Amino acid sequence: MRSPRPRFARPSLVVTAALALAAVAGCGGGSSTAGGSAAAPGGDAFTPPKIEALKSLGPGEGQVNLVAWAGYAEDGSNDPKVDWVHPFEKATGCTVNTKTAGTSDEMVNLMKTGEYDAVSASGDASLRLIASGTVAPVNTDLVPNYKDVFEGLKLKPWNSVDGVAYGIPHGRGANLLMWRTDTVQPAPDSWGVVFDPASPYKGKVTAYDSPIYIADAALYLMSAKPELGIKDPYALDDKHLQAAVDLLKQQKQNIGEYWSDYTKAVQSFKSGDTAVGTTWQVIANLVEADKAPVETTLPKEGSTGWSDTWMVAAKAKHPNCAYKWLDWIISPMANAQVAEWFGEAPSNVKACAETSDKSFCDTYHATDEEYFSKVHYWTTPIAQCLDGRTDVKCTDYSEWTRAWTEIKG
Amino acid sequence: MTTTTTAAPAGVRRRAASFLHRHSGVRLSLLLSAPLAWLGLAYLGALAALFVTAFWSTDVFTGDVVRVFTWANFTDLVTGEVYRTVALRSLGVAAAVTLIDLVVAFPMAFAMAKLASPRAQRWLVIAVLTPLWASYLVKAYAWRVMLSSDGVLGWGYGLTATVVTLSYLWLPYMILPIYAGLERLPNSLLDAAGDLGARGWRTFRTVVWPLTFPAAVAGSIFTFSLSLGDYITVKIVGGKTQLIGNVVYDNIGAANNLPFAAAVATVPVVIMLVYLAAVRRTGALESL
Numbered sequence A: 001m002r003s004p005r006p007r008f009a010r011p012s013l014v015v016t017a018a019l020a021l022a023a024v025a026g027c028g029g030g031s032s033t034a035g036g037s038a039a040a041p042g043g044d045a046f047t048p049p050k051i052e053a054l055k056s057l058g059p060g061e062g063q064v065n066l067v068a069w070a071g072y073a074e075d076g077s078n079d080p081k082v083d084w085v086h087p088f089e090k091a092t093g094c095t096v097n098t099k100t101a102g103t104s105d106e107m108v109n110l111m112k113t114g115e116y117d118a119v120s121a122s123g124d125a126s127l128r129l130i131a132s133g134t135v136a137p138v139n140t141d142l143v144p145n146y147k148d149v150f151e152g153l154k155l156k157p158w159n160s161v162d163g164v165a166y167g168i169p170h171g172r173g174a175n176l177l178m179w180r181t182d183t184v185q186p187a188p189d190s191w192g193v194v195f196d197p198a199s200p201y202k203g204k205v206t207a208y209d210s211p212i213y214i215a216d217a218a219l220y221l222m223s224a225k226p227e228l229g230i231k232d233p234y235a236l237d238d239k240h241l242q243a244a245v246d247l248l249k250q251q252k253q254n255i256g257e258y259w260s261d262y263t264k265a266v267q268s269f270k271s272g273d274t275a276v277g278t279t280w281q282v283i284a285n286l287v288e289a290d291k292a293p294v295e296t297t298l299p300k301e302g303s304t305g306w307s308d309t310w311m312v313a314a315k316a317k318h319p320n321c322a323y324k325w326l327d328w329i330i331s332p333m334a335n336a337q338v339a340e341w342f343g344e345a346p347s348n349v350k351a352c353a354e355t356s357d358k359s360f361c362d363t364y365h366a367t368d369e370e371y372f373s374k375v376h377y378w379t380t381p382i383a384q385c386l387d388g389r390t391d392v393k394c395t396d397y398s399e400w401t402r403a404w405t406e407i408k409g
Numbered sequence B: 001m002t003t004t005t006t007a008a009p010a011g012v013r014r015r016a017a018s019f020l021h022r023h024s025g026v027r028l029s030l031l032l033s034a035p036l037a038w039l040g041l042a043y044l045g046a047l048a049a050l051f052v053t054a055f056w057s058t059d060v061f062t063g064d065v066v067r068v069f070t071w072a073n074f075t076d077l078v079t080g081e082v083y084r085t086v087a088l089r090s091l092g093v094a095a096a097v098t099l100i101d102l103v104v105a106f107p108m109a110f111a112m113a114k115l116a117s118p119r120a121q122r123w124l125v126i127a128v129l130t131p132l133w134a135s136y137l138v139k140a141y142a143w144r145v146m147l148s149s150d151g152v153l154g155w156g157y158g159l160t161a162t163v164v165t166l167s168y169l170w171l172p173y174m175i176l177p178i179y180a181g182l183e184r185l186p187n188s189l190l191d192a193a194g195d196l197g198a199r200g201w202r203t204f205r206t207v208v209w210p211l212t213f214p215a216a217v218a219g220s221i222f223t224f225s226l227s228l229g230d231y232i233t234v235k236i237v238g239g240k241t242q243l244i245g246n247v248v249y250d251n252i253g254a255a256n257n258l259p260f261a262a263a264v265a266t267v268p269v270v271i272m273l274v275y276l277a278a279v280r281r282t283g284a285l286e287s288l
Helices: A011-028 A085-092 A104-112 A123-131 A144-148 A211-224 A238-252 A262-271 A281-289 A319-329 A332-342 A349-353 A369-373 A397-408 B002-022 B024-053 B072-079 B081-115 B118-133 B136-147 B159-184 B187-195 B200-229 B232-237 B244-254 B258-281
Strands: A063-069 A095-101 A118-121 A168-174 A176-180 A205-208 A255-259 A276-279 A294-297 A303-313 A375-377
Touching (some): A085 A095, A104 A123, A118 A123, A176 A281, A205 A211, A205 A238, A211 A238, A319 A332, B002 B024, B024 B258, B072 B081, B081 B118, B081 B200, B159 B232, B187 B200, B200 B244, B200 B258, B244 B258
Parallel strands (some): A303 A375
Antiparallel strands (some): A118 A303
């Protein structure tokens, strides 16, 4: 879903941007609590096939096949200094074969081939993998580093069902509001600036080109139109979806362009073609590294975001090596490396001590649970309402996709 | 010893050759088997699979294809107003690109075939072909930079930007067939037209155009079909617009709804069939 993923959140770039961002973040920190809790009982809405988790760890099988986002399993081929795969191979004797996937759907399809042992699934893929019996529950006792994972990431609706863990949290990030300080004044603190029909920035607004962006509109409606009664931006009934679609159609009048490729977003913010819109931390870093006058914030309504999870295939041929990889990738050192390379908050508490940029965890709000309590992580919308309502049918992702086509017109 | 080893294969070859000579049917089928297998299995087979898939549906949660016959995809396609709008827009873009390329390519091809010296001709052909050596994405992004508000052109993004970029990308596919067609046109015909008192425009209308029309049609088939299926250029310079390729892509890439994507993908196939039928009626295909 968030295809071409950022592949080079190079530490050097991150360092240059870090100070400015830390300052912004400090101001935006505790401004509001309007977002409320991000948790939703999503994993309770269905019963997954009965699959046993691994009971005990045996000797490694000599190799492991991974499906991963670009930048999640670096072996030094992109940058010789960025390598946490070879140390893993040396330590465990498991050779790593990585298949990079561009989208969540590609991940789901690759895992269904049965040829892979583990996958770094986002919240919009994880539930589908669980429901179809493609992945097995994870025995967290066999992953020693799991104890150091932030509590805010454990046993969440997108990585567990009925209190049974199906994966190991890898990292997380928020979709932020970014604007050019030379054109957008005063500094916005609300998503209202991108949804305002009488926006002074007509033709310079941008939005993420994916059906999942409908959740951003729904999130804004939660506070802008409380009478609609939206509790969870991923649990929209027909009436809610219609309201979000109407809002996005109205927004389209002011949109300059939609972005799905992050290099496109970087370029248009730099040239000034885009003045305000949704973004990722890594994009903000790249734009600031080029000295363009931009700032970011987590708006008062909260935001959407992602939280990725390493899962083990139900029919894994190399389960022991897969578990060793799960433990390795959330070990403080590797977790710090991958978080800095990719540009997201690490999942291991101790990773913050290992980052090359000591303020990295502050920049990405890794330890700031209040910040992440305002983040509604991407989840696959399904017919069973994720907010627990049983009297109404919710709209699923294929309906969202068609709605998105209709919005773009 | 050497005579026996070379004699055996030579004998086999001779016998095979004489067998093939006597059985012309076997000869023909052997010659045609590879291209027919390619056309039949890889090409028509894929089209058939596409068409069959269009009548299935997906389990919305697990994403598995449900192999049960349904008209639902086509009903959605026909009743949804947005799909008609997108299809018409794509058709308009393809037609505009073809027209622009024709207008730009014809004088260029004429100059290459009739006015330039043989030496210059070779260089011009190379010059026309060079853009094809560069990656599609590099060229599209180059246009993105040029069209951006602080770029050389600064026109901004949108449908016009898409048409301009596509016209640039497919121009060689229009120039080369027309150039080849004009090369086959004897210079004596132009001289004769001049001798009989025809001026430039009249010569073009009554001599050059009718004789190069099949070549122009060949070029238009390339530019039209390539534009109709494109979805990347519009993503890069299209601003907020979408074409039929994007609808297909979104349904496969984002929604994992292969059956509906297949149903949408039959639209350009049908448009192309209609286009080819229309071309055939003009008789242009016979003289290609």
